Amino acid sequence: MKYAQLPDFPADFLWGASTSAYQTEGAWNEDGKGPSVIDVREEYPEGTCDYTVATDTYHHVEEDVALFSELGLKTYRFSIAWTRIVPDGDGEENPAGIAFYHRLIDELLKYGIEPLVTMYHFDLPAALDEKGGWGNRVTIDAFERYARILFREYGSKVKRWLTINEQNMMILHGDALGTTKLRGMEAKKDLYQQNHNMFVAQARVMIACHELFDDALIGPAPNIAPVYAATESPEDVIAAENWYAIRNWLYLDLAVRGEYNGIAWGYLRERGWEPTIEEGDMDLMKAAKPDFIAFNYYNSQTVGAIAEGEAINDGSGDQQIAWGEEGLYKAVKNTHLEHTSFGWTIDPSGFRTVMRQIWFRYQLPMILTENGLGEFDTLTEDGKIHDDYRIEYLAKHIEQIQYALADGVQMIGYCPWSAIDLVSTHQGVAKRYGFIFVDRTDDDLKSLARIRKDSFFWYQELIKNNALPSA
Ligand code: BGP
Secondary structure: OOOOOOOOOOOEEEEEEEEOHHHOOOOOOOOOOOOOOOOOOOOOOOOOOOOOOOOHHOHHHHHHHHHHHHHHHOOEEOOOHHHHHOOOOOOOOOOOOOOOOHHHHHHHOOOOOEEEEEEEEEOOOHHHHOOHHOOOOOHHHHHHHHHHHHHHOOOOOOOOOEEEEEEHHHHHHHHHOOOOOOOOHHHHHHHHHHHHHHHHHHHHHHHHHHHHHHOOOOEEOOOOOOOEEEOOOHHHHHHHHHHHHHHHHHHHHHHHHHHHHHHHHHHHHHHOOOOOOOHHHHHHHHHHHOOOOEEOOOOOOEEOOOOOOOOOOOOOOOOOOOOOOOOEEEEOOOOOOEOOOOOOOOHHHHHHHHHHHHHHHHHHOOOEEEEEOOEEOOOOOOOOOHHHHHHHHHHHHHHHHHHHOOOOOOEEOOEEOOOOOOOOOOEEOOOEEEOEEOOOOOOOOOOOOOOOOHHHHHHHHHHHOOOOOOO
């Protein structure tokens, strides 16, 4: 459906930008920080760097926040490294790490930028991982304790919290992200136990947040992708619905309604992967209520039914990771969509689809916490980065928010990935997302100078006018 006129963005719309700790901070072992599962990772895709220096934001706090202010951000979404606060996950607190985030938050508040804080973005403390990670319920207690330290320290300054970033990606693609040592299908039972335990931990933290503060808001932050059926064949439609439920709704149904999605549960039961649910777990999840839904959107997925013994297709993978699963679905190439240089589908209208679906399913305000274009950027001789392709990508997605607003959806903010260049999770530094270029490559740290890209000035104008600049 088209509209003759699209609504304006609400006056208080939260224009922001996102990052995560391990992809930007560097200083991986400074000032008492303990190692996370990311830091102890042994393998990286060929030609990509590790995360030891990253964007070195740890040593550029004032400079970077001044740039975010110049950009006009209303909010900045970043994550706190659990291992800076509690280096081994559940032992002594680290005052230097706690002080670092006070400095960052104070700097943001100085410029009137609202901190939007992710408590956990893939970087589980390595010491907890050694004790069984999320498979061990000790980690639930450790996460609640860590969250309560964050509330104690930053609760008077931070009013919007995100619990766990992309729990579904950690469960579905943990080996690719380096977030779990488990490999292969035989590990799935353990993974779904970890999944359950993470939900219990999240529920405890949401309840604690509401008990401690009257004015703080908290929500989950999964990655949500629409799943299209490859054809009008009823089998393909069912395959798409199944994958939709297992990839997306499992995570939001538990976080919002405190219920296991029926299709996802059927899948787990059929394979013998149901988690052990302890007494009180489901009551706790029912009692925990998020105030909003944050979600990350990059692309859509197109799937079809898979015949017995059929090879898994490599048509159009989920973020280039998931291609299908025996007895469940196969990925199919969507010939209607273009791809980025890194092979991810580009699908702005899929963004509208998920905004509508999430809203009409849960009726909670929504904020987009990641969306963006990973591309090779070139620093040209004029000392600039002419990333018109990124501007086009963002403009097309932002326009979809206006369509969704016209559809009656309550979108309250948009925080694209990423505020500044960082180390990508799968493809190193060469794959850039930021509004601000950072002068380094995968094998040469160079000057680490910050340079405003063309998209920086474009987004700055957009925020100033609270409207898309005319093309
Ligand atoms: C999301 C993660 C981010 C970020 C992004 C882009 O899954 O939450 O941390 O990495 O994907 O992915 P990539 O860096 O692999 O291009």
